[in-house]
Amino acid sequence: MKYSIFSLARAALSGHRNWPRTWRDAEPKPRYDVVIIGGGGHGLATAYHLAADYGITNVAVLEKGWIGSGNAGRNTTIIRSNYLLPGNIGFYELSMKLWERMEQDLNYNTMVSQRGVLNLYHSDAQRDAYARRGNAMRINGIDAELLDAAAVRKMVPFLNFDNARFPIQGGLLQRRGGTARHDAVVWGYAHAADRRGVDIIQNCEVTSFTRDAGGRVTGVETTRGTIGAGKVGMAVAGSSSRVAAMADLRLPIESHVLQAFVSEGLKPLIPGVMTFGAGHFYVSQSDKGGLVFGGDIDGYNSYAQRGNMPVMEDVCEGGMALMPLIGRLRLLRQWGGIMDMSMDGSPIIDRTPVDGLFINAGWCYGGFKATPASGLVFAHLLARNEPHAEATRFRLDRFQRGAMIDEKGQGAQPNLH
Amino acid sequence: MRIACPFCGPRENSEFSYLGDAKPKRPGPDAGEDAVYEYVYLRDNVAGEMAELWYHGGGCRAWLQVRRNTVTHEILSVEPAAGAGAASVTP
Numbered sequence: 001m002k003y004s005i006f007s008l009a010r011a012a013l014s015g016h017r018n019w020p021r022t023w024r025d026a027e028p029k030p031r032y033d034v035v036i037i038g039g040g041g042h043g044l045a046t047a048y049h050l051a052a053d054y055g056i057t058n059v060a061v062l063e064k065g066w067i068g069s070g071n072a073g074r075n076t077t078i079i080r081s082n083y084l085l086p087g088n089i090g091f092y093e094l095s096m097k098l099w100e101r102m103e104q105d106l107n108y109n110t111m112v113s114q115r116g117v118l119n120l121y122h123s124d125a126q127r128d129a130y131a132r133r134g135n136a137m138r139i140n141g142i143d144a145e146l147l148d149a150a151a152v153r154k155m156v157p158f159l160n161f162d163n164a165r166f167p168i169q170g171g172l173l174q175r176r177g178g179t180a181r182h183d184a185v186v187w188g189y190a191h192a193a194d195r196r197g198v199d200i201i202q203n204c205e206v207t208s209f210t211r212d213a214g215g216r217v218t219g220v221e222t223t224r225g226t227i228g229a230g231k232v233g234m235a236v237a238g239s240s241s242r243v244a245a246m247a248d249l250r251l252p253i254e255s256h257v258l259q260a261f262v263s264e265g266l267k268p269l270i271p272g273v274m275t276f277g278a279g280h281f282y283v284s285q286s287d288k289g290g291l292v293f294g295g296d297i298d299g300y301n302s303y304a305q306r307g308n309m310p311v312m313e314d315v316c317e318g319g320m321a322l323m324p325l326i327g328r329l330r331l332l333r334q335w336g337g338i339m340d341m342s343m344d345g346s347p348i349i350d351r352t353p354v355d356g357l358f359i360n361a362g363w364c365y366g367g368f369k370a371t372p373a374s375g376l377v378f379a380h381l382l383a384r385n386e387p388h389a390e391a392t393r394f395r396l397d398r399f400q401r402g403a404m405i406d407e408k409g410q411g412a413q414p415n416l417h
Numbered sequence: 418m419r420i421a422c423p424f425c426g427p428r429e430n431s432e433f434s435y436l437g438d439a440k441p442k443r444p445g446p447d448a449g450e451d452a453v454y455e456y457v458y459l460r461d462n463v464a465g466e467m468a469e470l471w472y473h474g475g476g477c478r479a480w481l482q483v484r485r486n487t488v489t490h491e492i493l494s495v496e497p498a499a500g501a502g503a504a505s506v507t508p
Contacts, residue, residue, distance in 0.1 A: 239464075241460070241461070241462035241464075242462075250455075250459040250460065250461065251459070251460070251462065252458040252459055252460070253462060254437065254462050255462055255464070255487070299435050300430075300435045300485075301437065301438070301462065301467065301469065302487055302490065303464045304487070304489060304490050306490075308418045308430055308490075309429070310429060310430060310431030313431075314431075343457075343458045399454065399457075399458040400450075400451075400454050400458075412457050412458055413437075414437075415435060415437070
């Protein structure tokens with residue numbers, strides 16, 4: 001159904017008891033033109049764009065649990081396009097533009113809130129680095145403002161500006177950045193894809209690929225039977241290596257755990273998203289009032305979806321250094337998600353050496369903000385067999401060619417990206 | 418997650434630095450580009466038991482080979498692995 005003021009009024013007359021399902025609970029058909037593995041934001045966005053922009057509606061999204069139960073439901077909901085390097089910068093700005101029109105495109109309230117992303121700097125060298133980043137953004141038509149300490153103080157006067165080791169000297173502000181409601185993004189894409197004929201199949205885990213004599217992937221074996229496919233796209237960040245291994249592929253990826261935290265609710269305090277530049281701590285405030293924050297990955301390979309205490313301590317120390325007023329705040333919840341940490345910190349969206357199998361992986365911990373553009377460019381690749389103009393550098397073989405997109409300059413050590 | 422260092426006893430994991438999977442071995446100088454590419458970039462990314470290298474920088478500064486389950490974080494064994502972190506070429 002289409003959501004509108006009229007559907008709301010109609011539903012109100014029956015006490016909101018008769019809302020239809022947002023998407024159908026589809027039974028698997030024997031064959032689809034395209035099968036997407038992974039019912040997270042990226043997989044559902046891919047299916048939506050295949051149907052909406054490329055006219056391919058015979059599409060299934062297979063999800064081993066329920067949609068949005070992986071990283072789409074475990075992130076800190078930040079959207080931004082403050083990247084530096086060619087390859088990333090245009091792609092993330094494409095994503096930002098899609099965020100800005102998402103609610104109209106999907107006919108769903110995803111609570112996109114452009115409340116600003118402020119990266120604080122604490123030294124002259126860091127100011128220069130942020131000036132460079134801001135200039136790179138502006139050259140590419142993206143908004144960026146370099147603020148001095150006085151301007152930051154006006155926005156967020158409660159920060160610890162005179163910290164002896166890490167005084168706040170200013171910040172790089174992207175006003176168009178902000179947050180979105182992560183679950184609603186999943187449900188919105190499911191809603192919009194379903195309306196265009198896409199089958200969303202939950203509790204359906206892929207157990208192997210079926211291949212013909214020439215090695216081409218012809219479908220998947222699942223816990224709900226064999227499903228044939230013209231093409232298969234995998235969007236299973238966190239588990240990419242495990243799924244790729246079913247097609248005898250080894251990837252330039254390690255799986256690591258990233259933790260996130262929510263405090264008890266507060267009155268409105270933090271106007272947008274803020275990051276501490278001298279450690280690793282980022283924070284925003286949800287509409288319910290809780291502070292949503294996180295920091296570094298734990299740093300060791302993990303598929304456990306939970307982390308360890310030292311990182312919690314480190315993240316909270318970063319928070320205390322930035323804003324000591326949270327010292328008596330209690331943590332309400334904490335969880336972990338499994339990140340595809342690629343060898344250069346940038347994603348992979350490409351064909352694979354296996355015919356008929358396409359990969360969307362390696363999102364490190366930047367996957368949420370990329371959701372709409374990832375769906376669009378992956379749909380383009382699946383439909384046209386060639387990369388979208390904004391995703392030509394996310395190739396699987398870039399490591400072999402020496403064409404890395406290493407935003408942090410850390411080299412092939414995934415736990416440092 | 419605590420790692421039982423064979424020299425120092427059980428210590429919390431923040432005392433240790435992680436290098437990663439112990440399996441990749443640096444190829445010899447004549448091994449060719451593909452071998453170097455595999456060594457530097459490709460990983461098994463094991464879900465389950467994995468042998469990996471940790472460095473006890475906050476303690477005895479020994480390299481250790483730890484067998485750990487990446488799905489449960491259970492540590493199965495810890496053994497000294499002297500020199501494991503040095504960039505030595507496989508003979």
